[in-house]
Amino acid sequence: METYGKILLIAMPIFLGLVLLEKLYGWAVKKQPFRTMDMLSSMSSGYTNIIKDVLGLSVSILTYGWMVEHWAIYTIQSTIATYAVAFIALDFSGYWVHRMSHEINFFWNKHAIHHSSEEFDLACALRQSISSFVSLFTIFLLPAALLGVSSTVIAVVAPLHLFAQFWYHTIYIGKMGILEHIIVTPSHHRVHHAINPEYLDKNHGQIFIIWDKLFGTFQEELPHVPPVYGITRPAQTWNPIKINFQHLWLLIRDAYRTKSWRDKLRIWFMPTGWRPADVEEKYPVSKIDDPYHFEKYATKASTALLVWTWFQFLFTFALINYFFLNIAKIGTPNIFVYGGFIFLSVFAYTELMDRNPYALAWEGLKNSIGLWLIYSTDWFGIGQSLPWITLVLSTYFVLATLTTGLFVWFDIRKDSAPQPEKKWATA
Structure with a gap:
């Protein structure tokens, strides 16, 4: 807790400075509008996320330390190789957690905040969840646990793995040659954040793009399909705490309103966006059907x-x-x-x-x-x-x-x- 707080004391001003530099570059050089409210909403979401993480406001049903203690079949000595294995294991786990957050209704709630900005910039990288209080997916770290990678190593590598996902949230870096085949690049992640039908639910990788290519979720950025960013059910608020629970509140209301007991139960585990037919007809919600013709959320500000x-x-x-x-x-x-x-x-x-x-x-x-x-x-x-x-x-x-x-x-x-x-x- 205290150690992570000290790491953030160094990281926070660096992230803030990079966000402002990118915005100033876009405004001064690329003549992009400086959408202050969107940027401040994103960075304020970062505030809430780091406070939640430092306070440890989440629990894991299955802890990594328990897995290592009971399931390890081999123990890697603490060398550079150990950290490499831990990094790859975290990335493998991150891919599946990320993918499930996009594909299952209940888990989308914890991830919607990250996609809620209608801009794609370094600030939106800071839109992170506070709505996940129970971690269910530690099991995806099983490969590292089987190899006996200690929880101490995972604790060191995890912040580095998270911070390494910051840089590629930008529109100002084009395709990167051979790196496009190895790591997640800004081009790959622009696709991931887009609401164009061609791009929805693609490129879930966090550091290595190989997982998407192995498991069939890869999509290249197409020159004739410019990405449009946001979520198909727009948040329509700058308040990150509200955004964190919007989808969950919709699921609760839909489960209550539907007359089908089967739908009351299965709504939580259906594909993201699914709603019971009777509720969808009686209680429609605003949704972007045409990503090329919609008005971004904006408020008047003197x-x-x-x-x-x-x-x-x-x-x-x-x-x-x-x-x-x-x-x-x-x-x-x-x-x-x-x-x-x-x-x-x-x-x-x-x-x-x-x-x-x-x-x-x-x-x-x-x-x-x-x-x-x-x-x-x-x-x-x-x-x-x-x-x-x-x-x-x-x-x-x-x-x-x-x-x-x-x-x-x-x-x-x-x-x-x-x-x-x-x-x-x-x-």
């Missing part, structure tokens, strides 16, 4: 709102950095309180990004809890050594509520206010 959203995002970044630096000092159960506060912070400011009038209620709740935490914990002990920081935080919590109130009152309420009747001139 310069002032954009600046304020950036401030909220960066302030949350500072809070996360303090958290990761002081996990041991904060201790249990306060680390879960702190993590919950970060989740609430992200929820509140992304509701404002969505121009939801209830953003004020969420922001007020967050800031009230923040003031209480200062009073009850001295902001998790920081006030004992740096009293001025608690004053800064207190001022922020008060001003953030007032600022959000101003945006809701003078800007967002206009969206729902009745418009004056137009008077038409007559000749």
Whole structure:
């Protein structure tokens, strides 16, 4: 937990810098629009994912350590070969977990967040799940367990394997020659993120593309079929916490509404997107049928709102950095309180990004809890050594509520206010 937090202290600013560099390159050189809200939504999703991972908010039904202890038939000594085997085993496991997430209704919920951006950029790589609390697929690491690769080696290699999947989320790198036959490249992964019928549910590999070619899920990027990105049932929100549970909520409602007991049971294990016939007819949901003619999700945002959203995002970044630096000092159960506060912070400011009038209620709740935490914990002990920081935080919590109130009152309420009747001139 603490070690992973320290790794993220180094990785987070690097990822943030690379995301901004790519966006600036696209805007300045390639004349691409700078879709700030989409980018901030993606990076805020990254916040929630790393907090979940650091807090260890998931359990495995079958642990890797147990598999090694009981099923190993050979033990590889700790050499470079051990790490190579672990890397390949993780990639093999990742392919099948990834593929099943695309092919089975229930498991799609944990992966939909990653595809929910209608852009394909380095920021969307950070859209990772918080909705998976139980790991069912440790069994796919069986090859490594049989060879006796220790869980310590897997723990070292796993973050490297994850971080190595960041770079290929970009439209600015074309095909890469011979590497196209070996590793997952940006071209391969553009196909994977596309909603074009030719590309759906292809290229599930994470580092090596060989798995897709072996198991029949490979699709080359076609020069006459430009990829269109997103999910066929658009998220229609910038709030990553909502996106994480949208598909699950649809499954729950469909299972409740269908009159067929058979459908109530099988809906969870049917192919992704399947719905009971009676529910689909009575309760249709918005779906993109033509990927070349649909309107991307966008919300109105004044310069002032954009600046304020950036401030909220960066302030949350500072809070996360303090958290990761002081996990041991904060201790249990306060680390879960702190993590919950970060989740609430992200929820509140992304509701404002969505121009939801209830953003004020969420922001007020967050800031009230923040003031209480200062009073009850001295902001998790920081006030004992740096009293001025608690004053800064207190001022922020008060001003953030007032600022959000101003945006809701003078800007967002206009969206729902009745418009004056137009008077038409007559000749």
